[in-house]
Amino acid sequence: MTSGDLGLSKTEPLLRAAALSVDYDAAGGDVVRALRNLDLEIADGESIGVLGESGSGKSSLALALLHLLPRNARVVAGRVEHRGRNLAEFSSAQLREMRGGEIALISQEPALALNPVLPLRRQLADVLLAHHKLGRGAVSSRCNEMLREVGFPDPERIMRAYPHELSGGQRQRVAIAQALICRPRLLIADEPLSALDAATQAEILELLQRLKRDLRLAMLFITHNAGTLAALADNIIVMREGEVVTRGSMGKLQSSPDEYVQGMLFPEKSLAGEPGAFTPAADERPLLEVRGLSRKFVEQRMLSRRKFVVSSLMGIDLSLRPGSTVAVLGRSGSGKSTLARCLAGFETADSGDIIFRGHPEEKKGGVRRRVQMIFQDAATSINPRFTAWQVVAEPLEIAQWKTEAERAARVLALMEEVGLDPEWASRLAGEFSGGQRQRLALARALAAEPELLIMDEALSGLDMPLQAQMVRLLIHLQARHGLTYLYISHDLNFISLFAQEVIVMEAGRIVDRTTPAGLAVSTNPATRELVEASERLHAPGVEAAV
């Protein structure tokens, strides 16, 4: 279908939002203002970036443009026009025609964008059939062609598969194929990269750039990571609390004096002037030593006697000096998390030694308390029905630390130390935002007075300005308490400001050991891949990531 079907003139923009305001009815009768007085115009072939921290109304904008807002949201003012016609006046058939046919959407979590129980062939074909009357053969060949376009060399295999059989990057490719199979004029991409590892992010970004060029696609690219916009967006809108802070080209924004804009564009700038990371004494004995650590997982399938051995860790040697920060980098599935879980004592290695302060890890309880771990998603690692108080006090109570009153004082002190208002102590953990919950997890970890803090992608779920704030906090805490950090990440953000050593993992092995400065000159292919991905995601001048 083309715009001609709707009988509209060429001069009208593809999509326009005029003075758009959206409210959400939250629980307890509260009204949350998601969008305020937003103006936006997208012409054919134009691409616009929407930049903002979480909670700035970016996703509401994406949904409002497709008239897909959830039931508890309403457009309180303004309108959205598709080629000059108000969406509010569209019949449901017209809306259906527009969605997927003219304007398509891809969303943040590729794992959640596909129906888990239907084969991909059907999910792809149904989009096509919703907009075109085609025979079986035509549908099949069109699906094949589309999957090839998004970079699958073997479309037949993908079409037979179910979502859980694909990796995150593959799923996002399928979601893109779904969105573009009817050749829409506009693609709304709502944080399409955030759930992927850096190398996959770079691949998807490249794919989107290519498709945009080949299909002359207009694009609305929503992100919290300014680096990705440099390559993709003609114009950028910066949003905060539902309002447009400023708009313009990347160049114009870079010279904007606004503090929020600067924070979004240069999250690392805010870290300038931080105390240099603790320099550990060279002769001191290592805090933690790992020798020949291996871990295998054995899978056995139904109706098969064959066992599938998946090696997750193979002969890992590692040494952490007290007070230092070691960054462990690698793609998803490289074994980083298994390493973290073995070190924290959640999993037992098949072979190899973990030596803490010169003692082999035997007296489990004692060592475990001195090694604390922070997980990627505080939303799932903290019981949302606990109050902030209960969360932080839990390790103290388990250790029966001092008296009740001293515990109480310590909980409040800890909350203050991680930058949380102690007055929030009685709030439920579920009511905190993502960044605040991660601080809460940090306070809980600190309560146990650890010497080693393992952070398993602890920052990846946060938007860039929040990541910068967390890094600043972590540097302060390290200086104050002499903490040792093992920082696990799939990207290179902030590594140079933060870590003294870098370890690159691939397929369960350590393939490269270097320093942040050495990353750029490393010749190891796995390291090169990470560095190149990072360079593609962080355009020069926007963010000095490495």
Added chain:
Amino acid sequence: MIRYLVRRAGHGLLMLFGVSILLFLLFQAAPGDFLSEVKLNSQISPETMAQLRAQYGLDQSLPIRYWRWAKSSARGEFGYSFSYNAPASSLLWPRARNTLLLSVPALIISWLIAVPLGVLVAGWKGKWADRLFSGGTSALLALPDVLIALFALLIALKTGMFPVGGMTSVNAQDQGWWPWLRDLGWHMLLPVAALVVGSLAIILRHVRNSVGEVLESSYMRAAEGHGLPRYKLLFGYALPAAANPLISLFGLSVAVLLSVSLLIEVVMSWPGLGPLLLEAILARDLFVVIGAVMLSTVFLIAGNLLGDVLLYAFDPRIRRSL
């Protein structure tokens, strides 16, 4: 898959074994036996009593009685009915068939109504129709099954259009198979309707809730964003994704239906397991009770097994993990 089913069937057999032991122990613990009432009759001498006890095998110890019952079960007799002086199986089989005659159609009809209706109601979430349904199903859930059965009887009495009880009319057998079948269907109508009403609400609620939950998920929003038509979203995308808990419910609904069925059979004098079980419990007709309970357990296990097979067919994730 086949190995999995064999394993599940093995579990089922173990469960039957456990249930039978439990039943024997329960009966042992309960006061009195089949001869307790005979004992009250002063004309029967203690010698006769002892003779009778020996004849019924009630003088033996529990393990021996269990062994005898197990042997007789292996022969397909399931022990001996004291009241009817016949192998328990000759009483149980026709009754079980009659119970299935009610519950299988009721099961099918309930699900055939509940699934499409539940999906539609889930699609109306928050609208007045949804609220009406919530109220309606709540009321239905609160209604005791006896009341439903009595109400059905009342309809039969007041309208005079339906038989008030029983399974066939007196002379139905003589008129050839077609009139007989029509007569049977006519008699089934009210009990099956009562069963459907008794089990529908809970299934309907589950369908509405699990489909409603899936409708909130981001892949449903994504599918809507691709412009899929509404009926396809509801029945082609939401329903399969919501099927998993519903299929588990299927096994459970067999249990609910069976227990409701026993009651409705008693009230509406349907010659199924219900009245037989009641009568046998009152008479302490040991082996008939055990047989009836065992048969119900078999139905239950079969229902759950069927649920597992369906689950395997529907959910690709389960297919892989088995």
